[in-house]
Amino acid sequence: MHYEISGKGEDSIKNILDLDPVGAAGLMESLGEPAYRADQVMKWIWAGGVTSFEFMTNVSKALRSKLGLEYRIFHPRVSRAETSTDGTVKFLMTMDDEKVVETVLIPAGTHYTQCLSTQVGCPMGCRFCSTGKMGFERNLTCGEIAGQVVSAVRFLKDQGDPLAVSNLVIMGMGEPLLNWTEVQKALNIFRHAQALNFSRRRITLSTVGVRGRLMDFGRSNLALPAISLHAPDQSLRKSLMPGAAEYELGALMDDLKSYPLAPRERITMEYVMLKGVNDSPSQARDLVRLLSGLKCKINLLRYNPGEGAGFKCSSEESIAAFQDYLRSKDFTVMLRKSMGADIHAACGQLKARCSSES
Known part of the structure; x- marks a missing residue:
């Protein structure tokens, strides 16, 4: 692909x-x-x-x-900014050719984490993700990716906001490894001491997994990995994430077991909780079997409904039971807090629209 x-x-x-x-x-x-x-x-x-x-x-x-x-010198232009009740800020950023993407600042106490986009739209077609419904228009260049940080920082300065952007998550619109050439250059900009000067441990790249490029990313040693998994078996993953299906789940797990990590590092496995789809006790057991022997931690995500998605978030009871079972099998499991859902800025909700469509 x-x-x-x-x-x-x-x-x-x-x-x-x-x-x-x-x-x-x-x-x-x-x-x-x-x-x-x-x-x-x-x-x-x-x-x-x-x-x-x-x-x-x-x-x-x-x-x-x-x-x-x-x-x-052209930085992405902030065309619109929305602030959530929880302090999350979502930007619509316009590129030089008038293409638009969304990027998000997530408050975390004394700093912001910025969620960056790497493509206009996304070709992966994940059924539970609003970005996937946009289709794919084009890749962003490294300047358009890294420029989202500069534009957001300038916005904060203009607003008199004292918090700094201290962490980056490449989890916005697009599949980063399908744009690896430009994403790698952007990561070099993030890391360079005379550019944005972020440490590796403060940058996370989220991917569904792209054969070959996943290991290229690992060998680059430029950021920490997070894998968008969301299903414990190949059949369900293919149904939910058709663009990820060509990287068969067994092969993905084999590659992740040989993924280069520092001694204390683990791969983050991301799993969105979908009511009646992937949240049953038997699927929790399947997930344990799938991840057995993998140096990982698990992030459970409450599903954030998008437009016409047709899915619902698992009940709190189902999420708790799922989490408890994974923990009983000695996995480190965290339930990620949803931020910015009221302005459609949470995970899976980014869908860039011009102001006339809002």
């Missing part, structure tokens, strides 16, 4: 945000500039969030002029 469709035409003006640290170093070399200039430019773009090369005061005027001839 291949969906690496370019988001820009060949004649488009280049956005310098689409250069990761390696690309920025290559650009400086091609311009005959010393290597440290790449770090200076990256710091201005990402840490400084500048919108014009003229603001780069420690960069020579000659280099600023050269950059201005070939590049522009």
Whole structure:
């Protein structure tokens, strides 16, 4: 399955945000500039969030002029912001070609966690997910992915909000590993000391699993893994998540058992609780058998209904029984708190719409 469709035409003006640290170093070399200039430019773009090369005061005027001839600085534009009663903030962000995605800030005490999108829509077609009903339009570039952070931080600053964005979860619109080339570059921007400077342990990437690219992601060592599982057997997973079906569940488990992890790290397995679909005691037993021998922890998620989804969240009693059984088998199990459901900003609810459709 291949969906690496370019988001820009060949004649488009280049956005310098689409250069990761390696690309920025290559650009400086091609311009005959010393290597440290790449770090200076990256710091201005990402840490400084500048919108014009003229603001780069420690960069020579000659280099600023050269950059201005070939590049522009374009961060995703906040077209709409909604705030939930629980403090969650959902943004509609517009790209240079007017395509739109949603990104979410989730408050967590002294900081925000930002949920980032990697595609306009999603090709996976998960039946319980609002994004899956959008279909797939195109991949985001690395600058459009990482630029969501800069735009959100600028919004917080303009609002006088003192909380920082301290954690990133790549769990928004899209399947990240189907856009791995650009997602990997965005992760390099997140990690680079002169760019956004996030530590690996503060970045989580959620994927249904894409054969080959899952292990490429593991070998990159750029973020922590979370696997969208949601079913204890291949038949049900194929029904709920048709786009994930080509990565047969047994093969996925085999690969996860050899996934590169540090000594104390575990893979997060995500499991949305759907009433009468995947929440029975026998399915809890099947899940235990499936995950036996895997170095993992389990996140149970209350289902957040989207438009016309046709599913309901499991009862609190069913969720508690499911959780208790998994714990009795020595699994670490957490029930993730739903945030932003009243503004359709919770897991599975992101579905970008223009303001005229709202």
